[in-house]
Amino acid sequence: MNEDRGKGTDTARRRNPRGQGDRLRAEILAAVARLLDQKIADSALPVSLREVAREVGIAPQSMYLHFADKDQLAHAVAEDGYQRVVAAMREADSRAAAGGADTSDRLRAQANAFCAFAIAERGVMRMMFGHDASRFGEPGQVHPARLLWQQWVDAIHACEKEGLSWPDGSEGVAMILWSALFGRFALWTSTFGHHDEEELTSFVDRIVGAVLRDAHR
Amino acid sequence: MNEDRGKGTDTARRRNPRGQGDRLRAEILAAVARLLDQKIADSALPVSLREVAREVGIAPQSMYLHFADKDQLAHAVAEDGYQRVVAAMREADSRAAAGGADTSDRLRAQANAFCAFAIAERGVMRMMFGHDASRFGEPGQVHPARLLWQQWVDAIHACEKEGLSWPDGSEGVAMILWSALFGRFALWTSTFGHHDEEELTSFVDRIVGAVLRDAHR
DNA sequence: TGTACATCAGTGAACGCGCGTTCACTGATGTAC
DNA sequence: TGTACATCAGTGAACGCGCGTTCACTGATGTAC
Numbered sequence: 333m334n335e336d337r338g339k340g341t342d343t344a345r346r347r348n349p350r351g352q353g354d355r356l357r358a359e360i361l362a363a364v365a366r367l368l369d370q371k372i373a374d375s376a377l378p379v380s381l382r383e384v385a386r387e388v389g390i391a392p393q394s395m396y397l398h399f400a401d402k403d404q405l406a407h408a409v410a411e412d413g414y415q416r417v418v419a420a421m422r423e424a425d426s427r428a429a430a431g432g433a434d435t436s437d438r439l440r441a442q443a444n445a446f447c448a449f450a451i452a453e454r455g456v457m458r459m460m461f462g463h464d465a466s467r468f469g470e471p472g473q474v475h476p477a478r479l480l481w482q483q484w485v486d487a488i489h490a491c492e493k494e495g496l497s498w499p500d501g502s503e504g505v506a507m508i509l510w511s512a513l514f515g516r517f518a519l520w521t522s523t524f525g526h527h528d529e530e531e532l533t534s535f536v537d538r539i540v541g542a543v544l545r546d547a548h549r
Numbered sequence: 550m551n552e553d554r555g556k557g558t559d560t561a562r563r564r565n566p567r568g569q570g571d572r573l574r575a576e577i578l579a580a581v582a583r584l585l586d587q588k589i590a591d592s593a594l595p596v597s598l599r600e601v602a603r604e605v606g607i608a609p610q611s612m613y614l615h616f617a618d619k620d621q622l623a624h625a626v627a628e629d630g631y632q633r634v635v636a637a638m639r640e641a642d643s644r645a646a647a648g649g650a651d652t653s654d655r656l657r658a659q660a661n662a663f664c665a666f667a668i669a670e671r672g673v674m675r676m677m678f679g680h681d682a683s684r685f686g687e688p689g690q691v692h693p694a695r696l697l698w699q700q701w702v703d704a705i706h707a708c709e710k711e712g713l714s715w716p717d718g719s720e721g722v723a724m725i726l727w728s729a730l731f732g733r734f735a736l737w738t739s740t741f742g743h744h745d746e747e748e749l750t751s752f753v754d755r756i757v758g759a760v761l762r763d764a765h766r
Numbered sequence: 767t768g769t770a771c772a773t774c775a776g777t778g779a780a781c782g783c784g785c786g787t788t789c790a791c792t793g794a795t796g797t798a799c
Numbered sequence: 800t801g802t803a804c805a806t807c808a809g810t811g812a813a814c815g816c817g818c819g820t821t822c823a824c825t826g827a828t829g830t831a832c
Contacts, residue, residue: 345606347794348809356607356627356808357615362605364626367596368672376595379584380818387580389562390573391777393820398574402819408574409581455585461739464680499762500755508729508756515732516724522678538717539725543569545716564775564827573775597785610787619786694830 376462377406385498410463413456417449418483425487435491440540441486443513447536450517451529458521461514484510496547505543512539553589593679594623627680630673631693633702634666642704652708657757659704660730664753665732675738680729697698713764723761729756 348355382403385392399405417450424445428438450457460477484506488498516535520527565572598619610745615620641662645655667674677694701723705715715722733752737744 349795349808352808354615356605356611359605360601360615360622361613361626361629363601364594364613364622365670365673367604368676369625369670371595371672377581378588378595379581380591381820383584384580386582388573388576392818393778393822394573394776395577396820397775398571398577405577405581409578409585412578453582453586454816455588456582458679459585460681461676461735461741500759504755507733507752508759511732511736511752511756512725512729513732514726515730515734517732518678518735519728519731520666522680529708535724535728536719539728542717542725542759542763546762566775566828569775576776599785609785610789610811613787613810614808 335389376403376464377409377459381405406459409456410460411476412443413453413460414480417446417457417460417527418476418479420445420449420482435487436496436540436544439487439491440537441543443509443535443540444484445534446513447517447532448513451475451532454521457517461518481506481510491547495549496544497549498543500546505546509539509543573628588642593681594619594626598622600741606609623676627677628693630670630677631712633670634663634674634677635693635696637662637666638697638700652704652711653757653761654715656704656708656761657754659700660726660753661750661759663730664734664749667731668740668749671738673732678735698723698727708764712766713761714766715764717763726760 360547381395384405385395395405400410421442425438428441433441455467477529485503488502488506488509492502500508513536516532516539598612599609601613601622612622616625638659641658642655645658650658702720705719705723705726711717718723730753733749733756737749
């Protein structure tokens, strides 16, 4: 008996009639889709602890000196990523401010910093947004992704203080900006494999331009 | 001897001095980041063949009747997804056109169809954009992601034929639209776990509105 | 200044498991004569 | 109309492997006296 069989939704699978063998192909694709829907909340760290240990040059057990299990490692990678991207954006903002930039240039500077981080840290970036962030919501502490969200909203608020205003409201436009930047990054890493950095950075200029055009004084 | 050790970049790792044990934690996080950068082009089907077989109710080996290996299964899932989302957008477009809608309403209908597909097929959607699409470029056949891209560009072109025009050009605005929609979907599935569908669909209205506002006659 | 001891960073060896894949096989069904 | 045969959908049994994790241990280093 093959113990792997028969746990699916069908209780007594009937073999397909002759010439209809291709039906199984469609059934398989549908099953994958169902499973992928369930898997969305998973840890999803696509490297093994042992690979990481090999890369660092330590024994696999030494991972447990710092992370209780694989899940916590994934969590830590994502959390670290959020903190670093927010720090990069803040630094870009401060530097632009120190150079006498106005708020829209400071917004642009932060968007560019986000983009630069995304290019430099593609892998971590994917983890950050591929990871089930709902588990970040431990009582008392701030969800790291919220920090990033707040950073965008603050940047828009700063523009509003200088007299700009948007039809969709500040949170609406912050979400458009964030979504477009992250979406472009995701499409850039996956869909078109040539990884031309110029393409990403020029997109940043266009989207920030479009967002600013959408504001009125 | 532990065979898992010592394959990393460091050739002779020295144990950290006393009280500096936390350094290893940072080293581990950096190693994960490096590995994730390399892993980006991977098959990345986060379910096993055996899981799929169980779900379908067949023996694991029966997978090989339809897919040469796990990679080809992942490829087929993504390809099937691209074809279905494009079909859904085309159908929405035709239906809107049959109802007498103008091109901007037809654009909106297609954006909504994309969004509805993304909600209904979250898992496949992730596969589609998480999958290394560069391998789709087999000689002679059209890359499925290109079909989707063409669909967006065509929708914008149709608007231009009715007199609209955009500062960023038709491809520029198509990319903004596609990126924003996909980015919002990705953020929706991962970052904020409550999965409120209303939030996604209202975003579609806002982004299409913003894009149309950006056009002039 | 010397030494016994506690601490701490990290390893050795092993576990049970699910995985992807291979090869030989089965048995129902349509087809040729 | 009956039967031998080829085809085809799918299984049985097994393989070697890397994985996550556990437990007992080591040996260098800082500290108390």
